[in-house]
Amino acid sequence: MNALLIAVFLPLAGALVLALVRSLALAGWLNLGFCAGSLAAAVWLALQILRGGDLTGDGFHVDAFNVYLVVLTALVGLTTAIFSRPYMAHVCRDGQVSEGRMRLYHSMFQGFLFTMLLALTTDNLGVLWVAVEGATLATVLLVSLYRTPESVEAAWKYFILCGVGIALALFGTVLVYFAAQHALADVAEGLSWSALYAGADRLHPTVMAIAFVFLLVGYGTKVGLVPLHNWLPDAHSEGPTPMSAVLSGLLLNVALYAVVRFKMLVDGALAATDKAAVAGHLMMGFGLLSFLVAGLFLHRQRDIKRLFSYSSIEHMGLMTFAFGIGGPLATFGGLLHMLVHSLTKSAIFITVGHATHIAGTQTIEHIRGMIRTQPAVGWGLLLGVAAIAGFPPFGVFTSEFLLLSATMQSWPWLTTALLFGLVVAFAGLFRHLHPMVYGKAPEGQQPVAANMLPVMAHLGLVLWLGIAIPVALSRWLDQATFLITGSHLL
Amino acid sequence: MNLMQLTLLEQAVFVLAALVLFLSFAMLAQARLLAGIHVFAWQGAVLAAATGLVAAGGAPHLFISAALTLALKALLIPWMLHRLVRRLELERHVEPLQHPALVLMAGAGLVIFSYWVVVPIERLELVTTRNILSLSLAVVLIGLLIMVTRRQAVTQVIGFMSMENGLFLAAVAATHGMPLVVELGVAFDVLVAAVLFGVFFLHINESIESLDVDRLNRLSAREDDT
Amino acid sequence: MNASAWLLVLLQALLFLLGAPLLVAWVKRVKARLQNRRGPALSQPYRDLYKLFGKETLVAHTASGVFRAAPYIVFASTLLACTIVPLLAARLPAAAVADVIVLVGFLALGRFFLALAGMDVGTAFGGMGSSREMLVSALAEPAMLLAVFTLAMTAHSTNLASVVDHQLASGLILRPSYLFALMGLVLVAVAETGRIPVDNPATHLELTMIHEAMILEYSGRHLALMEWAAQLKLMLYGVLIVNVFLPWGIATRITPAALGLGLAAVAGKLLLLGVLLAVAETGLAKMRLFRAPQFLNFALLLALLGLLSHVILETGA
Numbered sequence A: 001m002n003a004l005l006i007a008v009f010l011p012l013a014g015a016l017v018l019a020l021v022r023s024l025a026l027a028g029w030l031n032l033g034f035c036a037g038s039l040a041a042a043v044w045l046a047l048q049i050l051r052g053g054d055l056t057g058d059g060f061h062v063d064a065f066n067v068y069l070v071v072l073t074a075l076v077g078l079t080t081a082i083f084s085r086p087y088m089a090h091v092c093r094d095g096q097v098s099e100g101r102m103r104l105y106h107s108m109f110q111g112f113l114f115t116m117l118l119a120l121t122t123d124n125l126g127v128l129w130v131a132v133e134g135a136t137l138a139t140v141l142l143v144s145l146y147r148t149p150e151s152v153e154a155a156w157k158y159f160i161l162c163g164v165g166i167a168l169a170l171f172g173t174v175l176v177y178f179a180a181q182h183a184l185a186d187v188a189e190g191l192s193w194s195a196l197y198a199g200a201d202r203l204h205p206t207v208m209a210i211a212f213v214f215l216l217v218g219y220g221t222k223v224g225l226v227p228l229h230n231w232l233p234d235a236h237s238e239g240p241t242p243m244s245a246v247l248s249g250l251l252l253n254v255a256l257y258a259v260v261r262f263k264m265l266v267d268g269a270l271a272a273t274d275k276a277a278v279a280g281h282l283m284m285g286f287g288l289l290s291f292l293v294a295g296l297f298l299h300r301q302r303d304i305k306r307l308f309s310y311s312s313i314e315h316m317g318l319m320t321f322a323f324g325i326g327g328p329l330a331t332f333g334g335l336l337h338m339l340v341h342s343l344t345k346s347a348i349f350i351t352v353g354h355a356t357h358i359a360g361t362q363t364i365e366h367i368r369g370m371i372r373t374q375p376a377v378g379w380g381l382l383l384g385v386a387a388i389a390g391f392p393p394f395g396v397f398t399s400e401f402l403l404l405s406a407t408m409q410s411w412p413w414l415t416t417a418l419l420f421g422l423v424v425a426f427a428g429l430f431r432h433l434h435p436m437v438y439g440k441a442p443e444g445q446q447p448v449a450a451n452m453l454p455v456m457a458h459l460g461l462v463l464w465l466g467i468a469i470p471v472a473l474s475r476w477l478d479q480a481t482f483l484i485t486g487s488h489l490l
Numbered sequence B: 001m002n003l004m005q006l007t008l009l010e011q012a013v014f015v016l017a018a019l020v021l022f023l024s025f026a027m028l029a030q031a032r033l034l035a036g037i038h039v040f041a042w043q044g045a046v047l048a049a050a051t052g053l054v055a056a057g058g059a060p061h062l063f064i065s066a067a068l069t070l071a072l073k074a075l076l077i078p079w080m081l082h083r084l085v086r087r088l089e090l091e092r093h094v095e096p097l098q099h100p101a102l103v104l105m106a107g108a109g110l111v112i113f114s115y116w117v118v119v120p121i122e123r124l125e126l127v128t129t130r131n132i133l134s135l136s137l138a139v140v141l142i143g144l145l146i147m148v149t150r151r152q153a154v155t156q157v158i159g160f161m162s163m164e165n166g167l168f169l170a171a172v173a174a175t176h177g178m179p180l181v182v183e184l185g186v187a188f189d190v191l192v193a194a195v196l197f198g199v200f201f202l203h204i205n206e207s208i209e210s211l212d213v214d215r216l217n218r219l220s221a222r223e224d225d226t
Numbered sequence C: 001m002n003a004s005a006w007l008l009v010l011l012q013a014l015l016f017l018l019g020a021p022l023l024v025a026w027v028k029r030v031k032a033r034l035q036n037r038r039g040p041a042l043s044q045p046y047r048d049l050y051k052l053f054g055k056e057t058l059v060a061h062t063a064s065g066v067f068r069a070a071p072y073i074v075f076a077s078t079l080l081a082c083t084i085v086p087l088l089a090a091r092l093p094a095a096a097v098a099d100v101i102v103l104v105g106f107l108a109l110g111r112f113f114l115a116l117a118g119m120d121v122g123t124a125f126g127g128m129g130s131s132r133e134m135l136v137s138a139l140a141e142p143a144m145l146l147a148v149f150t151l152a153m154t155a156h157s158t159n160l161a162s163v164v165d166h167q168l169a170s171g172l173i174l175r176p177s178y179l180f181a182l183m184g185l186v187l188v189a190v191a192e193t194g195r196i197p198v199d200n201p202a203t204h205l206e207l208t209m210i211h212e213a214m215i216l217e218y219s220g221r222h223l224a225l226m227e228w229a230a231q232l233k234l235m236l237y238g239v240l241i242v243n244v245f246l247p248w249g250i251a252t253r254i255t256p257a258a259l260g261l262g263l264a265a266v267a268g269k270l271l272l273l274g275v276l277l278a279v280a281e282t283g284l285a286k287m288r289l290f291r292a293p294q295f296l297n298f299a300l301l302l303a304l305l306g307l308l309s310h311v312i313l314e315t316g317a
Helices: A002-020 A024-052 A064-093 A099-121 A125-143 A149-183 A193-198 A205-223 A231-238 A241-270 A278-300 A304-325 A328-359 A375-389 A395-410 A414-438 A453-467 A471-485 B008-029 B033-056 B062-087 B100-118 B127-149 B153-175 B180-208 C002-034 C044-054 C065-084 C093-097 C100-120 C124-155 C160-170 C176-192 C220-245 C256-283 C289-314
Strands: A055-057 A060-062
Touching: A002 A024, A002 A064, A002 A099, A024 A055, A024 A064, A024 A099, A060 A064, A060 A099, A064 A099, A064 A241, A064 A328, A064 A453, A064 A471, A099 A125, A099 A241, A125 A149, A125 A193, A125 A205, A125 A231, A125 A241, A125 B180, A149 A193, A149 A205, A149 A231, A149 A241, A149 B127, A149 B153, A149 B180, A193 A241, A205 A241, A205 A278, A205 A304, A231 A241, A231 A304, A241 A278, A241 A304, A241 A328, A241 A471, A278 A304, A278 A414, A304 A328, A304 A395, A304 A414, A328 A375, A328 A395, A328 A453, A328 A471, A375 A395, A375 A414, A375 A453, A395 A414, A395 A453, B008 B033, B008 B100, B008 B127, B008 B153, B008 C176, B008 C289, B033 B062, B033 B153, B062 B153, B062 B180, B100 B127, B100 C289, B127 B153, B127 C289, B153 B180, C002 C044, C002 C065, C002 C093, C002 C220, C002 C256, C044 C220, C065 C093, C065 C100, C065 C220, C093 C160, C100 C124, C100 C160, C100 C220, C124 C160, C124 C176, C124 C289, C160 C220, C176 C220, C176 C289, C220 C256
Parallel strands: none
Antiparallel strands: A055 A060
């Protein structure tokens, strides 16, 4: 329990401390330090869970499913902090951001991590909602950090759309609580996920089905599911790059995590009725739609960060689809995909940060010849995109292959749609990528001081996962699969 | 269900719930900015009164939430909006609704839709709560409709906040309130959201010299149409 | 029983005839007091009617028979409508033979002839008044019907006597649907009886008048009938509102004591309503004619909400 409390509340302490620290250099290092501490505690927590099983109590619930996301969140938080320190210092020197706003940035970065970790570990569905809404509030000012008209517009859209979505999710939560009051002996436990899960078969099926629609639409807005995805490219492209990395790598995952948790409850409640798979079908529909639409949208992007945020929508769609199918194979694939997508996408956004720094713009047309100007950034971009597009040695290939097999098993016809979407997305990414990496560099383009360590670490991990998943990790994911679907894959 | 089987207190809760819905409609039709804010404040007050009545009917922990609603939704947030509107010199701003009759009919349609949504929740002994659920869903959806039909940032915020009012109504009337931790968390989030909205008004006003969100369209032009 | 009951119907009609001018005078007087004027005496409308009946009746040479017949039809249909409304007692034979839809029908008939008469002479004002009246009533009538249906659905009958009975039998119940229907009906009544803010009964300002424009060509006996009919209509709506929504005090048995109590109750309620009307009229300004549709749309919306909240909140398994 100590490890859990340290992992979750250290970022909160960080948010408070960093709000007071005036020195910019010190704040950067402190930010890094808090993230490192949080990661250490998260790893410690993971080891405890692996040895001792689930941890429930004091309003928290940690099992194999969320502990791996906790570690992932803390890890991506740390690597992004490593990248953010010199990058934001540079931004500040450029005069785009005042020092007061840098304090806000550092404080809210930690605040965001806190809400993410709280959302992951809490047992209370109401607190889950509060934390996810808190994540919006923490990041909305970061999206508008540069105060350009575009960034204000992006932040406004983000705020309004996510606010509306999350309000619908609260309505769903109220409905769940309503159902719980009629099913559980102890009404006070009506929002406790573990109590609800234990008594899921007694929950009123119709109420739960209606609630799930609201929850899917609500949290789905945060996942970036089409047609509620509009905020995502705007927020990613206009916010500072480290923010794009954590939004794509973490926030979307956490929202999807919430949807999956609720799906587990709904599946339990509907198991005995004739509409047992309705939650899964809804998720499959939304997921597939997002996957295909985002793939097509990749082709018409002119802004490099928008390009990759559409790629995020595409992959989130794929994961939603996977969890919608629901069997052990698909769920295992979905969990693995969550992991590798987070790692790869945050690596890509970090590289993109350097690339835009070199080119001085985010417009794809003007980013040219990266591999000539600065080979490390060029290679990082190339490998990152290769990984995210699903090239074989990388982990994304493994998870997508698992998903395709699972689809082949239960919905053979949909395999064509998936393959089509993958090809379209692949083409969309590479038609933009090729000139950016290999094109003729504009004259006078200078390399910048880039810290490629986080990128290397992430891509290295993804490569490792693609070649051989460590036994411990596969056991771990299998345990999570067992929690979600009720049967083991391995 | 028959109203006659309920106590007078419960009937009063029903009437107040219906009034909340009515005030949503008033907000939907209101063209004047300040009047809209006042209607919103009244909705908060009626909601607080409904919460208080439910609390008096045997759920004393709801008194806290009633006080919170009154302070936040009926006083603090309207006051903040009011001040901002004055500061931005929008007191006289009138935003006529396009196709008012159509919008109001759409609102009535949403009420019917929300009833249709909750009708399947039968066979629970608490039919009363089901009916209030449908009302609160209607308030939520009408809040959404306000946000869709209005172009003014302040009105959009009012719509957003009235959605929250609908959610509170659902929580209070259908489940006798959420656990206190959640209530406090939600209230905190709402407060922070209101403050942030205020900050945003200033930013938007600065960047496009108006609060007409239709003019926030630079990013939509970003995508290549070829 | 039957004969005495019909006698009571006649008595009610007589009370309507006598009470209507008094109600108008009362509203005028309270309004004058609120504006720090002395105001006309309560007997003034009676004297006006008496004087008009004695005067010569002039008819324009372009007028047809419709023009001459209209005052009688308007007056008779309004009076017949009045007999349907429970004034002193609820269960009366007139209420048994005609329900609330007939009531709306009578009012529509009167309005139809009023508008015809306005157009008959061919003056500009008459036509203008008629078209405005039709605009208002086309919007007000659906709202009124919806409000009335809300009541009817609760009582499972379109009969006003049954509605009142049902109200009395069930005691004090706070019904959201009644609240909305009441508000809707009040707005409709304001529009239909030509009060502020839709029309101003006290002026002949050519740009704004609706009701006065239609009866501009009438004189003498005809004008008296038209004025009287308008006063009846105000009282009819007043009684409808107070006796249907707050029926307490109305006689349920036909005994002198009960009837006396009923009379006192309805008189008290009407006087109170008159004060409210006067206060509202003093506080409000007349709105532009083009905003009248908005006003009536609002009434329609209220009535619709009443109906919806009846279905949603007050029915169900």
